[in-house]
Amino acid sequence: MWCFLNGEWMDMADAKLAINDLGIQRGYGVFDFFRVMNNAPLFIDDHLVRLQRSASVMHLQHGYSSEEFKTIVNELIHKNQMPSSGIRITITGGYTTDSYSISQPNIIITQTPVVMQDDFSQNKAFRLITHNYVRDLPSVKSINYMMGVWLQPVVKAAGADDVLYVKNNFISELPRSNIFIITKQGMLITPNEQVLKGVTRKNILQAASSIMQVKERAVSLEELHDAEEVFISATTKRVIPVVEVDGKMTGDGKPGKRTAAIFELLLQKEKQSTGCE
Amino acid sequence: MWCFLNGEWMDMADAKLAINDLGIQRGYGVFDFFRVMNNAPLFIDDHLVRLQRSASVMHLQHGYSSEEFKTIVNELIHKNQMPSSGIRITITGGYTTDSYSISQPNIIITQTPVVMQDDFSQNKAFRLITHNYVRDLPSVKSINYMMGVWLQPVVKAAGADDVLYVKNNFISELPRSNIFIITKQGMLITPNEQVLKGVTRKNILQAASSIMQVKERAVSLEELHDAEEVFISATTKRVIPVVEVDGKMTGDGKPGKRTAAIFELLLQKEKQSTGCE
Numbered sequence: 001m002w003c004f005l006n007g008e009w010m011d012m013a014d015a016k017l018a019i020n021d022l023g024i025q026r027g028y029g030v031f032d033f034f035r036v037m038n039n040a041p042l043f044i045d046d047h048l049v050r051l052q053r054s055a056s057v058m059h060l061q062h063g064y065s066s067e068e069f070k071t072i073v074n075e076l077i078h079k080n081q082m083p084s085s086g087i088r089i090t091i092t093g094g095y096t097t098d099s100y101s102i103s104q105p106n107i108i109i110t111q112t113p114v115v116m117q118d119d120f121s122q123n124k125a126f127r128l129i130t131h132n133y134v135r136d137l138p139s140v141k142s143i144n145y146m147m148g149v150w151l152q153p154v155v156k157a158a159g160a161d162d163v164l165y166v167k168n169n170f171i172s173e174l175p176r177s178n179i180f181i182i183t184k185q186g187m188l189i190t191p192n193e194q195v196l197k198g199v200t201r202k203n204i205l206q207a208a209s210s211i212m213q214v215k216e217r218a219v220s221l222e223e224l225h226d227a228e229e230v231f232i233s234a235t236t237k238r239v240i241p242v243v244e245v246d247g248k249m250t251g252d253g254k255p256g257k258r259t260a261a262i263f264e265l266l267l268q269k270e271k272q273s274t275g276c277e
Numbered sequence: 278m279w280c281f282l283n284g285e286w287m288d289m290a291d292a293k294l295a296i297n298d299l300g301i302q303r304g305y306g307v308f309d310f311f312r313v314m315n316n317a318p319l320f321i322d323d324h325l326v327r328l329q330r331s332a333s334v335m336h337l338q339h340g341y342s343s344e345e346f347k348t349i350v351n352e353l354i355h356k357n358q359m360p361s362s363g364i365r366i367t368i369t370g371g372y373t374t375d376s377y378s379i380s381q382p383n384i385i386i387t388q389t390p391v392v393m394q395d396d397f398s399q400n401k402a403f404r405l406i407t408h409n410y411v412r413d414l415p416s417v418k419s420i421n422y423m424m425g426v427w428l429q430p431v432v433k434a435a436g437a438d439d440v441l442y443v444k445n446n447f448i449s450e451l452p453r454s455n456i457f458i459i460t461k462q463g464m465l466i467t468p469n470e471q472v473l474k475g476v477t478r479k480n481i482l483q484a485a486s487s488i489m490q491v492k493e494r495a496v497s498l499e500e501l502h503d504a505e506e507v508f509i510s511a512t513t514k515r516v517i518p519v520v521e522v523d524g525k526m527t528g529d530g531k532p533g534k535r536t537a538a539i540f541e542l543l544l545q546k547e548k549q550s551t552g553c554e
Contacts, residue, residue, distance in 0.1 A: 005296070013295070015295065015296045016293035016295050016296065019367075021301065022426070023300060023301045024298065024300045024301060024369065024385075025367075026420055026421075026426050027304025027305070028427075029301070058427060059430060090301070093426065099389075100422070100429075101429065102429075110296065136413075136423055136424055137423075137427070143302065143303055144304040145304065145305065145377070146304055146414070146421045147413055148377075149299070149303050149305045149379065150305075150336070150414070152336075152378065176377075
């Protein structure tokens with residue numbers, strides 16, 4: 001599989017960074033990830049806006065414009081011919097001379113296969129546990145997933161599928177997903193603070209507004225437990241129903257009808273955006 | 278310069294990790310760093326105990342015993358002949374297949390020159406700013422220094438030398454140093470919670486107990502500002518006086534006499550430990 005590393009094309013197996021990269025030394029870098037559907041990148045403009053913002057907040061002056069990234073991405077898609085896949089653009093802190101300071105960033109662009117399930121009823125419903133945590137600089141998609149990776153054995157031991165971060169009784173996000181509740185009154189609500197603003201989250205808010213009231217605001221743990229339906233969203237997950245949080249059934253413990261409707265709206269939006277409808 | 282990477286000896290310039298390393302992908306790994314003085318490793322047992330503990334807490338099953346690490350370190354010192362230096366052992370989450378799960382860790386052992394100043398009066402006194410933060414898993418020496426690296430321009434803009442983390446009005450540590458206060462009553466106090474337990478910190482507490490009362494307990498920001506003397510400690514810094522915090526002079530704004538005495542005790546302890554006295 002072809003990949004792009006600092007201006008050069010190479011096989012992914014040959015793509016390496018020297019050990020003084022600030023990612024390896026201090027876990028410092030940002031990235032973004034978007035899907036490729038029928039050889040077209042999905043919602044790439046939104047992802048590039050977020051990537052450029054992440055890099056800027058993190059003082060990573062990489063010198064690539066979004067147009068340049070798009071040209072590289074298109075060439076990557078052309079070279080690899082992997083119709084259903086994901087592309088990750090990573091920008092690390094670069095080769096540091098003092099093991100602490102940011103340098104000229106390293107740019108890595110890779111493509112990997114992604115298998116999507118278009119039939120909502122076939123997607124596994126998730127059980128979540130909660131953990132008291134807020135990510136550092138949550139609006140930035142940094143490479144710092146230390147807490148999420150570290151919690152994996154805890155999630156597994158609890159027989160759960162993922163972990164929801166909670167602070168002062170308010171929910172925020174999962175390590176790699178946003179969360180939504182649908183109230184008994186039929187309103188769609190998602191936290192708006194201490195979260196990474198997902199592109200799928202944005203598309204859901206837009207699409208769902210045609211069938212229900214939507215709101216971005218703080219959501220307490222109690223509201224989550226009281227909700228009629230709960231689901232999470234992510235680029236590779238689209239919409240996944242949540243049927244249990246901390247061992248307590250959410251809603252009636254089954255994937256919800258409104259969640260299914262939102263899944264279908266999202267699917268439609270994906271198809272529209274790539275001109276496949 | 279020789280280094281050790283996953284069982285092989287190579288020049289540091291040739292030491293590289295494939296881009297699917299979990300350090301690069303998710304900032305996941307641990308390390309430790311100790312000095313070499315007259316070609317002897319300094320307090321290596323303490324550092325290896327901490328490294329093994331960090332790896333264990335972070336689920337990094339690397340398979341190297343402390344004795345094996347010591348053998349490699351001794352060979353590295355022998356190969357490089359760099360009498361005054363620092364050795365870093367890094368253990369990353371390994372080559373991940375799903376970009377999120379821990380795999381067989383990658384082990385990197387490098388040696389770099391370190392110049393130490395043995396004359397306390399020649400060491401620059403530090404000015405600090407504070408930042409509202411506690412590290413994730415602070416007792417673990419992870420590679421996650423995102424906040425410290427990110428704050429560097431803020432530190433610089435404030436004309437300061439480093440940043441002190443504070444939460445709920447209590448001080449904890451700097452990104453790479455511990456902090457101590459000496460009260461007007463002549464007691465040495467250092468925070469004992471939400472900190473990485475430094476080896477230099479440990480040596481200072483031991484050495485200073487011969488000349489003053491020492492205590493590990495919570496320290497408020499007010500106590501810091503009221504202190505007679507303030508200093509920080511780290512492997513490459515030994516003892517550095519702090520003369521200003523958030524623009525406010527600490528003590529009389531000059532390096533303190535007791536701080537100087539502790540520096541000398543630490544120097545003595547270093548010499549004793551390598552049999553150079």
